[in-house]
Amino acid sequence: MKRALAQHTWKEIEALSKDPGVVVLPIGAIEQHGPHLPVWTDAKIAQETVRGAFEKLPQSVAAWHLPVQSYGKSNEHTGYAGTIALSASTLMAVVRDIAAALHKSGFKRLMFFNAHGGNKALLEMMCRDLRAEFGLLCFLAQGQADNSKLPALEQRFGIHANTVETALMLHLTPDLVKKPLPKAHYPEFAAQNFNLTVLPQVGWLTRDWSPEGHFGDPQPATAEDGRDWFEAMTSRLAQLITEASSFEVAHPLSRGGS
Numbered sequence: 001m002k003r004a005l006a007q008h009t010w011k012e013i014e015a016l017s018k019d020p021g022v023v024v025l026p027i028g029a030i031e032q033h034g035p036h037l038p039v040w041t042d043a044k045i046a047q048e049t050v051r052g053a054f055e056k057l058p059q060s061v062a063a064w065h066l067p068v069q070s071y072g073k074s075n076e077h078t079g080y081a082g083t084i085a086l087s088a089s090t091l092m093a094v095v096r097d098i099a100a101a102l103h104k105s106g107f108k109r110l111m112f113f114n115a116h117g118g119n120k121a122l123l124e125m126m127c128r129d130l131r132a133e134f135g136l137l138c139f140l141a142q143g144q145a146d147n148s149k150l151p152a153l154e155q156r157f158g159i160h161a162n163t164v165e166t167a168l169m170l171h172l173t174p175d176l177v178k179k180p181l182p183k184a185h186y187p188e189f190a191a192q193n194f195n196l197t198v199l200p201q202v203g204w205l206t207r208d209w210s211p212e213g214h215f216g217d218p219q220p221a222t223a224e225d226g227r228d229w230f231e232a233m234t235s236r237l238a239q240l241i242t243e244a245s246s247f248e249v250a251h252p253l254s255r256g257g258s
């Protein structure tokens, strides 16, 4: 099975058997990633994780992937050169247009593989909207490595250009990782016993907390750990794609129903 949907002709796409079947859209961001990682980081991780997951898919699974949607909702990283953010309304419109086109082409299921935290809330909302509007079954797979072996402070506040992301980039594209790696930076409130799980529920911007642009400790990152996290992420995503490809709801709304 040819997995890259964009490499098919329109007649081939028309002729594809689409149920079971799922189309996967990698989505990332072009945004500052500290002084050591390229602004391409989230788009690169999204694209590579989807590629790696598809390499692990059995031929029997009906699934295709789209080119990466590189631009995301990144306005939390405003104020650093190189961040290119779509507004929420623009990204919603882009996602809706892609979904509408897939629906018109006859596809039944769409999965977002998202590698940028700032897109998450919007995509969760869009999954429901696209189900209601087009009857598409939509899934959100969030790119997340198991960071449980890292120090507690890193697990809690290492959320951007951190140990995990630096390690993934050392594995995927080491030439683009600038050395020496910068020192750890955590939001200043980290030391003040805030009784919050991630960040205060305020409309924070990265500039508010991190002049250099990273949250976390890049220095312990190694390519070997990056490879292990990448392997785990691609295996998990392959499993999710497999399950999504034939997922059904028990009582589907008939189209045109209310």
Ligand SMILES: [Zn+2]
Pocket: 033, 041, 042, 115, 116, 160, 161, 165
């Ligand atoms: Zn990132």
